[in-house]
Amino acid sequence: MRAHRPTALASLVSALCAIALWVQPARGGPRMVEIESLVSRQEVTSLLPLLKRGEISLVRSRRDGRLKQVTVVGLVQAPPAKVWAVITDYAHYTRFMPSVEECEVTRRERNDVVVSYELEVPGVNMEYRLRHRHTPQSRIDIWLEDDDGDIQTGGWRWELWPHAGGSQTILLYHLYTDVRESSWILRQALETQPAMEHGLNVATGLVTVRAIKKQAEK
Secondary structure, three states, X not given: OOOOOOOHHHHHHHHHHHHHOOOOOOOOOOEEOOOOOOOOHHHHHHOHHHHOOOOEEEEEEOOOOOEEEEEEEEEEXXXXXXXXXXXXXXXXXXXXXXXXXXXXXEEEEOOEEEEEEEEOOOOXXXXXXXXXXXXXXXXXXXXXXXXOOOOOEEEEEEEEEEEOOOOEEEEEEEEEEOOHHHOHHHHHHHHHOOHHHHHHHHHHHHHHHHHHXXXXXX
Protein backbone atom coordinates (compact mmCIF):
# COMPACT_ATOMS: atom_id res chain seq x y z
CA MET A 1 0.00 0.00 0.00
CA ARG A 2 1.31 3.41 -0.92
CA ALA A 3 2.18 5.83 1.86
CA HIS A 4 0.55 8.84 0.22
CA ARG A 5 -2.84 9.81 -1.14
CA PRO A 6 -3.09 11.74 -4.42
CA THR A 7 -3.94 15.41 -3.96
CA ALA A 8 -6.73 17.09 -5.90
CA LEU A 9 -4.10 18.73 -8.13
CA ALA A 10 -2.38 15.38 -8.73
CA SER A 11 -5.73 13.80 -9.60
CA LEU A 12 -6.37 16.56 -12.14
CA VAL A 13 -2.98 15.96 -13.76
CA SER A 14 -3.70 12.22 -13.90
CA ALA A 15 -7.07 12.80 -15.51
CA LEU A 16 -5.60 15.06 -18.19
CA CYS A 17 -2.86 12.51 -18.87
CA ALA A 18 -5.52 9.84 -19.30
CA ILE A 19 -7.20 11.96 -21.97
CA ALA A 20 -3.85 12.29 -23.73
CA LEU A 21 -3.51 8.51 -23.97
CA TRP A 22 -6.83 7.69 -25.63
CA VAL A 23 -5.31 7.80 -29.13
CA GLN A 24 -1.59 7.27 -29.62
CA PRO A 25 0.22 8.82 -32.62
CA ALA A 26 2.84 7.18 -34.80
CA ARG A 27 6.28 7.32 -33.21
CA GLY A 28 9.08 9.36 -34.73
CA GLY A 29 11.72 9.03 -32.02
CA PRO A 30 12.21 11.06 -28.84
CA ARG A 31 12.87 14.76 -29.31
CA MET A 32 15.25 16.70 -27.10
CA VAL A 33 14.07 19.94 -25.54
CA GLU A 34 16.53 22.66 -24.59
CA ILE A 35 15.86 23.71 -21.01
CA GLU A 36 16.79 27.25 -20.00
CA SER A 37 17.14 29.04 -16.68
CA LEU A 38 14.22 31.47 -16.65
CA VAL A 39 15.32 33.24 -13.47
CA SER A 40 18.64 34.27 -11.91
CA ARG A 41 19.70 33.87 -8.29
CA GLN A 42 19.38 37.59 -7.79
CA GLU A 43 15.84 37.57 -9.14
CA VAL A 44 14.90 34.63 -6.94
CA THR A 45 16.33 36.40 -3.89
CA SER A 46 14.03 39.33 -4.59
CA LEU A 47 11.10 36.89 -4.64
CA LEU A 48 11.86 35.36 -1.23
CA PRO A 49 8.96 37.13 0.55
CA LEU A 50 6.61 35.45 -1.93
CA LEU A 51 8.43 32.11 -1.80
CA LYS A 52 7.91 31.96 1.94
CA ARG A 53 4.17 31.95 1.22
CA GLY A 54 4.30 29.22 -1.43
CA GLU A 55 5.70 28.08 -4.76
CA ILE A 56 6.11 30.42 -7.73
CA SER A 57 5.55 29.31 -11.33
CA LEU A 58 7.25 31.05 -14.25
CA VAL A 59 5.96 30.48 -17.77
CA ARG A 60 7.64 31.26 -21.07
CA SER A 61 5.65 31.11 -24.30
CA ARG A 62 6.75 31.01 -27.92
CA ARG A 63 5.90 33.76 -30.37
CA ASP A 64 3.00 31.70 -31.69
CA GLY A 65 1.53 31.45 -28.19
CA ARG A 66 2.50 27.85 -27.57
CA LEU A 67 4.28 26.90 -24.39
CA LYS A 68 8.08 26.85 -24.41
CA GLN A 69 8.92 26.07 -20.79
CA VAL A 70 7.71 26.19 -17.20
CA THR A 71 9.85 26.75 -14.09
CA VAL A 72 8.49 26.10 -10.60
CA VAL A 73 10.45 27.57 -7.68
CA GLY A 74 10.01 26.48 -4.08
CA LEU A 75 11.67 27.17 -0.73
CA VAL A 76 12.46 23.98 1.19
CA GLN A 77 13.16 24.02 4.91
CA ALA A 78 15.97 21.49 4.56
CA PRO A 79 19.63 21.63 3.43
CA PRO A 80 20.53 20.81 -0.19
CA ALA A 81 22.08 17.46 0.79
CA LYS A 82 18.74 16.24 2.18
CA VAL A 83 16.74 17.59 -0.76
CA TRP A 84 19.19 15.93 -3.15
CA ALA A 85 18.79 12.61 -1.32
CA VAL A 86 15.02 12.81 -1.76
CA ILE A 87 15.12 13.73 -5.46
CA THR A 88 17.54 10.90 -6.26
CA ASP A 89 15.72 8.30 -4.16
CA TYR A 90 14.12 6.88 -7.29
CA ALA A 91 13.55 3.45 -5.74
CA HIS A 92 11.10 4.97 -3.24
CA TYR A 93 9.24 7.39 -5.50
CA THR A 94 6.15 5.20 -5.19
CA ARG A 95 6.02 6.11 -1.50
CA PHE A 96 5.86 9.90 -1.83
CA MET A 97 5.43 10.93 -5.49
CA PRO A 98 1.72 11.21 -6.42
CA SER A 99 0.56 8.86 -9.19
CA VAL A 100 3.91 7.01 -9.48
CA GLU A 101 2.90 3.36 -9.67
CA GLU A 102 6.31 1.90 -10.55
CA CYS A 103 9.81 3.40 -10.60
CA GLU A 104 12.87 1.27 -11.30
CA VAL A 105 16.52 2.17 -11.88
CA THR A 106 17.54 0.11 -14.90
CA ARG A 107 21.09 1.36 -15.47
CA ARG A 108 23.81 3.47 -13.89
CA GLU A 109 26.66 4.92 -15.97
CA ARG A 110 29.03 7.24 -14.10
CA ASN A 111 26.87 10.29 -13.34
CA ASP A 112 23.91 9.04 -15.39
CA VAL A 113 20.95 7.10 -14.04
CA VAL A 114 18.32 5.58 -16.34
CA VAL A 115 14.92 5.16 -14.69
CA SER A 116 11.76 3.45 -15.92
CA TYR A 117 8.51 5.07 -14.78
CA GLU A 118 4.90 4.00 -14.73
CA LEU A 119 2.33 6.64 -13.81
CA GLU A 120 -1.10 5.64 -12.58
CA VAL A 121 -3.84 7.44 -14.52
CA PRO A 122 -7.48 6.59 -15.17
CA GLY A 123 -7.60 4.03 -17.95
CA VAL A 124 -4.20 3.03 -19.36
CA ASN A 125 -1.12 3.88 -17.28
CA MET A 126 1.71 5.95 -18.77
CA GLU A 127 5.14 4.33 -19.15
CA TYR A 128 8.45 5.89 -20.23
CA ARG A 129 12.19 5.90 -19.52
CA LEU A 130 14.28 8.92 -18.57
CA ARG A 131 18.02 9.50 -18.32
CA HIS A 132 19.10 11.62 -15.34
CA ARG A 133 22.54 13.26 -15.45
CA HIS A 134 23.67 14.15 -11.93
CA THR A 135 25.83 17.10 -10.98
CA PRO A 136 26.01 16.13 -7.29
CA GLN A 137 23.82 18.12 -4.93
CA SER A 138 23.30 20.99 -7.37
CA ARG A 139 21.68 19.93 -10.66
CA ILE A 140 20.02 17.06 -12.54
CA ASP A 141 19.43 17.25 -16.29
CA ILE A 142 16.77 14.84 -17.53
CA TRP A 143 15.79 13.70 -21.01
CA LEU A 144 14.02 10.80 -22.72
CA GLU A 145 16.09 7.65 -22.99
CA ASP A 146 14.24 6.21 -26.01
CA ASP A 147 11.02 6.41 -28.02
CA ASP A 148 9.38 3.31 -26.55
CA GLY A 149 7.34 5.21 -23.97
CA ASP A 150 4.19 7.31 -23.93
CA ILE A 151 6.13 10.62 -23.93
CA GLN A 152 7.94 11.55 -27.13
CA THR A 153 9.05 15.17 -26.55
CA GLY A 154 10.18 16.62 -23.25
CA GLY A 155 12.97 18.01 -21.13
CA TRP A 156 13.39 18.53 -17.40
CA ARG A 157 15.95 19.90 -14.96
CA TRP A 158 16.35 20.18 -11.19
CA GLU A 159 18.48 22.90 -9.62
CA LEU A 160 19.28 23.19 -5.91
CA TRP A 161 20.56 26.49 -4.49
CA PRO A 162 21.66 26.69 -0.83
CA HIS A 163 19.96 29.40 1.20
CA ALA A 164 20.13 30.74 4.76
CA GLY A 165 23.66 29.53 5.32
CA GLY A 166 22.90 26.16 3.78
CA SER A 167 20.08 25.30 6.19
CA GLN A 168 17.44 25.78 3.46
CA THR A 169 17.21 25.06 -0.26
CA ILE A 170 15.79 27.09 -3.10
CA LEU A 171 14.50 24.35 -5.39
CA LEU A 172 13.90 24.95 -9.10
CA TYR A 173 12.16 22.50 -11.40
CA HIS A 174 12.28 23.35 -15.12
CA LEU A 175 10.09 21.33 -17.47
CA TYR A 176 8.38 21.03 -20.80
CA THR A 177 6.31 18.10 -22.05
CA ASP A 178 4.62 18.31 -25.44
CA VAL A 179 1.15 17.04 -24.56
CA ARG A 180 -0.24 17.81 -28.03
CA GLU A 181 1.44 14.82 -29.64
CA SER A 182 -0.07 12.40 -27.16
CA SER A 183 -3.46 12.18 -28.84
CA TRP A 184 -5.69 13.55 -31.57
CA ILE A 185 -8.29 14.47 -28.96
CA LEU A 186 -5.90 16.64 -26.99
CA ARG A 187 -4.51 18.28 -30.12
CA GLN A 188 -8.04 19.31 -31.11
CA ALA A 189 -8.72 20.68 -27.63
CA LEU A 190 -5.52 22.73 -27.70
CA GLU A 191 -6.44 24.24 -31.04
CA THR A 192 -9.26 26.12 -29.29
CA GLN A 193 -7.75 26.32 -25.79
CA PRO A 194 -3.94 26.55 -26.19
CA ALA A 195 -3.54 27.59 -22.55
CA MET A 196 -4.37 24.00 -21.56
CA GLU A 197 -0.78 23.07 -22.48
CA HIS A 198 0.52 25.74 -20.11
CA GLY A 199 -1.83 24.64 -17.36
CA LEU A 200 -0.96 20.96 -17.55
CA ASN A 201 2.80 21.63 -17.39
CA VAL A 202 2.39 24.09 -14.50
CA ALA A 203 0.22 21.62 -12.57
CA THR A 204 2.74 18.82 -13.11
CA GLY A 205 5.59 21.04 -11.88
CA LEU A 206 3.69 22.12 -8.78
CA VAL A 207 2.72 18.57 -7.83
CA THR A 208 6.32 17.39 -8.23
CA VAL A 209 7.97 20.23 -6.29
CA ARG A 210 5.46 19.98 -3.46
CA ALA A 211 6.04 16.23 -3.13
CA ILE A 212 9.81 16.70 -2.86
CA LYS A 213 9.40 19.58 -0.40
CA LYS A 214 7.04 17.61 1.85
CA GLN A 215 9.33 14.58 1.93
CA ALA A 216 12.51 16.60 2.53
CA GLU A 217 10.98 18.58 5.39
CA LYS A 218 10.04 15.49 7.40
